[in-house]
Each structure stands twice: as C-alpha cells, then as structure tokens.
Amino acid sequence: MLDNAAIQHDTALSPVIVTRAKTTMRTAELTGKRAGSIEVRTTRDQENTDWVACIIAIRDTQDEAAFARLFGHFAPRVKAFLMRSGTDATMAEECTQEVMATLWQKAHLFDPTRASAATWIFTIARNRKIDALRKQKRPEPEDLPWGQDPEPDQADTLVLQQETAQLGAAIAALPDKQRDLIEKAYFGDLTHSEIADETGLPLGTIKSRIRLALDRLRHAMK
C-alpha cells in the first residue's frame, strides 16, 4: 500500500519541481546537486541577485534608493497583474502602493534562500488581490518551526536566483497555447471551470494543457 501511494504520488505529481523547490528548503540539504549547479551567472541571475540586495538594504538601512529601484521595476508589473485580475486602474494603483509598502514593512521576513524577489512580491500581491477582490481572508501555512536564519546562506541564495531565471526562461519558451492558460490560471482570478467558460475550451483540454505545460517546466528544470 505504501509503495502504491508513493508511486501514485511521484507520477501524478512533480518529482523535478519538488527537487527544485527543496533545494530552497533547509530541511533538504540535498545531494551534491548544489555544488555542481553554481555555474556561469547570466544577466537575469545578476538582476535577481540585485533585487535581493535591494530588499536586504531596505531591511538593514531603510535604503530609499534601493526601494525606488524595486518600485520602478516591480510596481508597474504588480499593477498589470492586479488589472488583469479584474481590478480597475484606480484600485490597482492603490493596491500596488500597498503591496510595495508591505514589501518595505516585511523586508525582515524575506528569505532569499526560499524565494526570489519576484516570487515574494507575487505572494504579497496575490494576498492583497484576494483581500481586495473577494474580501476573504487567506489562511497561510504555519511557518516552519526552525524559522529563518538571520543571515541566509550565500550559495543557497545564488542557486535559488539561478533556478528562478531558468524557470522564467522555461515559461517564456512554452508553446503559446500552454503559456496562455498558465497565465490565465495565475492572473485571471479564474478557476479552471471559469477559464473553460471564458475560452469556450472543454475543461478536459484546459486541464491537459496545463498538465503538459507543467511537464515541460519540470523537464526544463531537470
């Protein structure tokens, strides 16, 4: 029974993305993969690492210049995200300011070994969206009992930023039809059935396209 369940889990789910995410978790001080994967740094890695440095600068020295850089890059993206989810321009502007202010206020909670700046900002924006659009609270998982290190490990941080760049490239390389559905699933504030209604595609087609897209991403992250 145990074996059966384990197999079901592995095939139905995500061995590679799991491995990928686990490298970001301190429980899984995994394998020799880490040492091998520090390679040539691309521009995007460099950018990701710079955003991390900006957030650390806000945390440590309330650095307004660093905040202005983050704001210039991310605020227009957060605003676009909120507008695609169905908020009007005025509300999106307002919510984006709140999201960016939250970034400042919670900078001490940012852990660059677990998320890139973009991922962390995405989660703040998503929670603000749920609050603004649906007036619902959002139950969040309990924090890990070991908390976070005061000084995140440099190598872990670097690996995570590289993998983030790799994932971004893999998403950009998806076939249009698949990327489109992934974007709708994240940005549209639509359930899969609502996407079916909106696009006129059968629900089964939507589910299988999303599955194919995830398979491709897993393959790319190997």
Next chain:
Amino acid sequence: MTRTPITHHLNDALLMSYSAGTLPEAFNLTVATHISMCDDCRARLGAFDSVGGALIEGCESVAMGTDSLAATLNRIRAAPVSAPLTQNANTVPTSRVPAPLRDYIGDDLNAVRWRSVGMGVKQAILTTSRDATARLLYIPAGAAVPDHGHRGTELTLVLQGAFCDEVDRFGPGDIEVADEDLTHTPVADIGLDCICLAATDAPLRFRGLMPRIAQPFLRI
C-alpha cells in the same frame, strides 16, 4: 513524537490554484493546514509560487501614477513603527492544531462544539466564505461516515486517528481529494477516534434515503 510519513498529498491542480489564489476560503484553509503538516507539499507550493513570480517578472507592465513612489514612501512613513514580528511570534509549539486552523477553532480539539449528525458521527461547521464549506468531522473509533458521493470536490484531511475507505487508508496529515466519481464510506480505525477537516464545494450526496432528507437541515 514520531510522525508517520504522509502518503496522500495535494494534487498539482489544487496547489496551483492555491498559489494563484483562486480557491474558496474553505479550500484555502484545508490546503494551508495540510501544508503546515507536510514538508513535501510545502516545497511543491514553493515551486508553484515561483511560477507566479516568473509570470510577474515576465509580464507586461502598466505605468504607475506620476507621484506614486512618493505617495508610497509617505504611506510607509505614516505607518506605525512596530517591532519586527519574528516569524513564529504567534505560534504555540505545543498545540496539536496547525496554525491556519487555530485561527478558526482555537488550539484545543477537545473544546470544539460538536453537533451530532447521527451514528455517533459529529461535526462542527467553521465560519468561512459561503462559496464552499469547511467542517470538522468526528468519527468515533470503528464507526463509519454514511456512504456518500459528491457533486463537487471534497477534501478530507486527517488531524487525528485514521480512516479507511474504498480508496486507501488515511492517517494523520493525509489528505483525500475526492471528486464526483467517488462514492465512499470512510470508516475510522479502531483504537482512536478520528478527527478530520473537510472542505466541500457542493453538498455531499448520501445514497440512503434518510440522510438525504436530513441533509438540508444538517448542512452535511
């Protein structure tokens, strides 16, 4: 305390929808509670969140208002300066109730106000948004929850004890994702009363006559 390994996990669709923020509150609660107990799904959620991050990074942008940076800095300055919360400030490490659920029922499973639904089974409906229902189920050791099917999706997360149904055995931390194709009769293990957190997006469908009549009254 030794923890038995969790063998029944969330599927991709649920994790992705949780990450995207499109699930009803009752499902968010159940997913967040499972993730609090399951490092594997926590790691997978991290991966789905990073898809969201990559999409934000890659998406087009909409220009902010001309004074918005200054306005945001003003907001920051106007906000009350509070001592930074440590991540675990409000967790009670000794509690058996995972943090997301604690916000709904407090930290004592014994203090839940149960209502009988018959055959020894009890439930407590939690207050969430109305697009789906979250409830705690109390199944006495050895007892069965009446045979039922679902119109929508039902998530059942074991908090204490264990149950078996036509699919498998589910122990602490395990989550069963049942869709309309599944009609099942969960039976609690002998030895320990079983407590589950369950979320449904449509009423359960009992096969016997009596429960169906009782259903609208009991909100099963």
